[in-house]
Amino acid sequence: MKHEPWRWLAPALLLMSGAAAAETGYTLQLTDLKAKPFLDADTLTKLPEKTEVEIVLRQGPWMQVKTKSKQLGYVRMLQLRLGSTPTAKDSNGWVSVLGPGATSPRPSSTTVTMTGGVRGFSEEELKASKPNKAEYDKMKTFTATPEQAAAQAANSKLAARTLPYYGEDGKPLKDQGGKK
Amino acid sequence: MRPLHALGILLSLVLVTLLVACANGGKGGLNLQSVDINQLVQNVKGLREVSEPEEIQIGDGVTETLLGARPLQDDVELQRYVNVVGLWVARQSERPNLPWHFAVNDSDYINAFATPGGNIVITKGMIRVLHNESELAGVIGHEVSHVVRKHHLNAIRKNSAFGLLMQGVQAGTGNRSQDVVNALAGPTKELYARGLDKSDEFEADRMGVVIAARAGYDPWGLPAALQTLAGVNPDDDYVKLLFKTHPAPSARLEKLAVALGTNFDSVTGGPQSNDQFLRITERVRAVAAK
Numbered sequence: 001m002k003h004e005p006w007r008w009l010a011p012a013l014l015l016m017s018g019a020a021a022a023e024t025g026y027t028l029q030l031t032d033l034k035a036k037p038f039l040d041a042d043t044l045t046k047l048p049e050k051t052e053v054e055i056v057l058r059q060g061p062w063m064q065v066k067t068k069s070k071q072l073g074y075v076r077m078l079q080l081r082l083g084s085t086p087t088a089k090d091s092n093g094w095v096s097v098l099g100p101g102a103t104s105p106r107p108s109s110t111t112v113t114m115t116g117g118v119r120g121f122s123e124e125e126l127k128a129s130k131p132n133k134a135e136y137d138k139m140k141t142f143t144a145t146p147e148q149a150a151a152q153a154a155n156s157k158l159a160a161r162t163l164p165y166y167g168e169d170g171k172p173l174k175d176q177g178g179k180k
Numbered sequence: 181m182r183p184l185h186a187l188g189i190l191l192s193l194v195l196v197t198l199l200v201a202c203a204n205g206g207k208g209g210l211n212l213q214s215v216d217i218n219q220l221v222q223n224v225k226g227l228r229e230v231s232e233p234e235e236i237q238i239g240d241g242v243t244e245t246l247l248g249a250r251p252l253q254d255d256v257e258l259q260r261y262v263n264v265v266g267l268w269v270a271r272q273s274e275r276p277n278l279p280w281h282f283a284v285n286d287s288d289y290i291n292a293f294a295t296p297g298g299n300i301v302i303t304k305g306m307i308r309v310l311h312n313e314s315e316l317a318g319v320i321g322h323e324v325s326h327v328v329r330k331h332h333l334n335a336i337r338k339n340s341a342f343g344l345l346m347q348g349v350q351a352g353t354g355n356r357s358q359d360v361v362n363a364l365a366g367p368t369k370e371l372y373a374r375g376l377d378k379s380d381e382f383e384a385d386r387m388g389v390v391i392a393a394r395a396g397y398d399p400w401g402l403p404a405a406l407q408t409l410a411g412v413n414p415d416d417d418y419v420k421l422l423f424k425t426h427p428a429p430s431a432r433l434e435k436l437a438v439a440l441g442t443n444f445d446s447v448t449g450g451p452q453s454n455d456q457f458l459r460i461t462e463r464v465r466a467v468a469a470k
Contacts (some may be wrong), residue, residue, distance in 0.1 A: 004330075009303075017448050025411075026289035032322070035291065039442065039445070045181070058311075058400070058404060058443070059401075060398060060400055060448060061440075061442075061444065061445060064270045073369065074252070077403065077404070077407065078402060078403060078407075078433055078436070078437040078440075079409070079429065080409060081407070081410055082407055082408060082410065082411030083234035083411035091236070092415040094411060094412055094416075095309075095408055095411030095412050095419040097290060097305065097308075097309065097412055097416055097419065098308060098309075098465075118288045118289075118417075118418075119250060119286050119287050119288045119289075119291040119304075119419060120238055120250075120287060120289050121249060121250050121285070121287035121291055121303055121416070121418065122286065122289070122421055123304075123373045123420075123421055123424070124444050125250065125375055126246075126369055126371065126421070127369050128249070128374055129245050129248035129365070129369065130245075130248045130365075131241070131245050131247035131361045131365055132244055132247045132248040133358075133361070133363065135244075135247035135248070135250050135251045135252050136240065136244045136247055139243070139247065139252060139254055139259075139281055139283045139299075140258070140281060142259040142263050142281075142282075142283070143263055143279075143280075143281055144260070144264045144266075144267045144268075145267075146261040146267065148264055148267075148424050149267040149268035149271060150266075150268065150271075152264045152268065153268045153396065156313075156452055156453070157396075157451065157452040158268070158395060158397065158449070158450075159396045159452055160271075160272055160349060160394060160395060160396060161393070161394055161396065162394065163390050163393055163394050163447070164390070165386060165387055165390050166386055166390070166439050166440070166443055167386075167439065168382070168386070168435065168438065168439055169438070169439070170435050170439050170440065170441040170443060171436055171453055172443075177297030
């Protein structure tokens with residue numbers, strides 16, 4: 001797909017609690033639809049592979065979804081893929097590269113049209129690059145201090161915590177994990 | 181670099197140097213007097229560990245080439261915001277004291293790049309597809325992990341011109357050397373068009389989740405961002421370079437599903453409010469290329 005200006009007129013995606021409403025997804029395999037976002041919650045039903053659902057919101061590793069029969073429940077986020085099922089994919093079945101904010105999540109926003117060319121970062125553009133010292137110097141003027149970073153985190157109620165890394169098999173790593 | 185590989189190159193260098201010496205000696209015998217020991221030492225130095233100041237200098241050169249392909253997004257508030265969020269995330273890594281710099285470039289294409297020494301460039305197109313600050317922190321965590329594990333530095337070290345490059349870096353450390361920047365342009369373009377080993381990307385995903393979670397964010401931000409990318413048409417120009425240089429998002433999600441399992445089910449997080457992210461990123465999400 002090339003740069004068709006009409007793609008900037010993608011339907012508005014409303015943002016709710018970190019997930020875009022009106023996004024669709026489908027199950028990768030037979031998946032439990034849970035009553036609550038917990039592994040030991042009641043299973044409402046089992047959704048077959050490639051069941052299309054509407055995504056209501058994301059909550060940690062869970063997605064609250066609505067089935068075509070309007071049943072609400074939770075499925076593991078990683079058991080879903082966004083967009084339409086592969087066989088049903090057409091030009092509208094993919095996630096818009098313009099993303100959730102292609103139009104503003106706020107109702108008052110106006111639709112934006114693209115009036116110029118797309119600014120790419122293709123392999124060709126990378127290979128044609130000439131080092132740009134002025135931009136590099138400018139980048140450095142935006143540097144944050146550790147104090148600013150910590151103050152902003154505190155303001156957002158983000159607290160640092162100690163967590164280990166995990167290996168491919170899901171087991172905690174000892175050598176490079178555990179401590180900061 | 182694997183020890184055997186390094187040893188092979190070292191032996192090759194010694195052999196070439198001796199052959200050159202023989203040729204120069206001209207009398208048929210081995211003339212050790214004419215072996216340029218200094219040159220040999222310089223070449224061998226190309227195989228040693230790179231010091232942190234040298235790594236930073238290499239990373240700065242790489243960054244100049246990345247920003248040469250597409251300049252910074254003209255948005256001071258956004259640039260300061262990604263630096264504050266980015267530094268907070270990077271401070272939770274094993275290399276908290278690097279001179280971390282973060283930048284959003286003026287590209288509609290979806291991508292993000294890390295350089296040795298702690299420079300991270302995120303495209304405007306990437307910012308646009310993120311839903312919230314936890315997803316941004318996850319993407320940053322992935323890039324920070326590349327720096328922590330020196331993935332790009334080690335890839336650049338495998339470049340055949342690395343020995344020569346290091347001589348310039350050594351001479352230039354402490355002072356900015358345009359020669360080093362120029363010498364890095366070729367290897368930078370080659371590496372960032374080719375990408376890292378897939379195993380490096382999978383590792384950066386696993387570590388990125390943890391680093392963002394250490395910073396207090398929702399650990400599922402990076403998987404959520406990957407889930408968005410997994411739904412993008414891979415034929416789209418916007419993701420072509422990203423998809424060429426990384427494993428497919430669906431493959432990354434499958435690996436993460438195994439590595440994360442239920443390890444983070446009790447780890448919640450995220451900023452208290454998403455208002456700041458939405459407000460600051462609104463301009464790049466709502467305003468198209470002029």
